[in-house]
Amino acid sequence: MIVHSRPTLSEADAQAVARVVRSGWIAQGHEVEAFERELAAFVGQRDAVAVGSGSAALHLGLLALGVGPGADVIIPTYVCDALHHAVSHTGATAVLAGADAGTLSLEPDDVKRRLTARTKAIILPHAFGLAAGAEAFLAMGVPVIEDCAQAIGALDAGRPVGSRGALAVFSFYATKMLTTGEGGMVAGGDPALLARIRDLREYDERTDLSPRFNYKLTDLQAALGRSQLGRLPEFIGRRRAIAERYRQALAETACALPPDAAGGRHVYHRFVLGVEPPLPPLLERLEARGVQCRRPVFRPIHRALGWGPYPDADRLWDRSLSIPCYPSLTDADVQRVAEVLSDALERR
């Protein structure tokens, strides 16, 4: 079976973690500090704070922006549940916005329609590796958290994703662009915001009892993250090469291909095709031939809440298919995926 997603790990990664084990200092320490500096430099932000997950990064980012009870935060409905949970944990209300069929992220006009005096933040995912066009959202007068969980390394109008929002969040879950097993980071340019996040991520030895968390990353994880970050350009190159192979192989089939990587805008965390519904029998047929594919979003959030209508998000959910696309696929795997997909999809 060619699985839908898998981490890309090396002997150098193992050595990096082993060095930390041998050092005897395994909790948050110098490796975490170095990882923070290196990631901030990579994404073009002044500073960054490492945390235990992308979810924790979102949670602390919102708290640092002063989001709490009585506030609204605009998020897409076509996204993973982590965004809704992070907003809920602050006591604020998540306002769901519709989907842009081109970026698979927020649609700017729909976001504008939902802005009110209560809106305290917008969370803008660069979905599935594609830069979402932050410019339109940055002009709305509300702090933007760029969610780069799936898109570190992509360029948005020539600048790294995550370099322009009030804050940017990252996830290092096992199958993300780079991994620490579980992990996350918040990057930003405002020292006061980052100081608040640093303060909230740990509770030890504080004179006051203001509620704080244990959201720390460990040096074990940071060592893996630094090793992975060093190879990120290589990972992105491989993802783009695989995507190009798929684009050529599927050009004559009846599917909508994802945007190309022009201007560095796509790093292909996912290679998402638009296909004719219904998806479940197609997923089963592909799996029966040894290629595991997935819907890129488990289900839009409005469906869990019974809200709507969100016709564009429903349409994406009905038609979007994510096929295996990650650096550790061999050329033979890629060839096999392309063949099985070409057979399964109608000709134009």
Ligand SMILES: Cc1ncc(COP(=O)(O)O)c(C=O)c1O
């Ligand atoms: C866009 C987006 N934001 C945030 C997260 C949450 O990250 P984590 O799983 O590290 O908590 C994810 C996870 O898949 C994600 O895809």
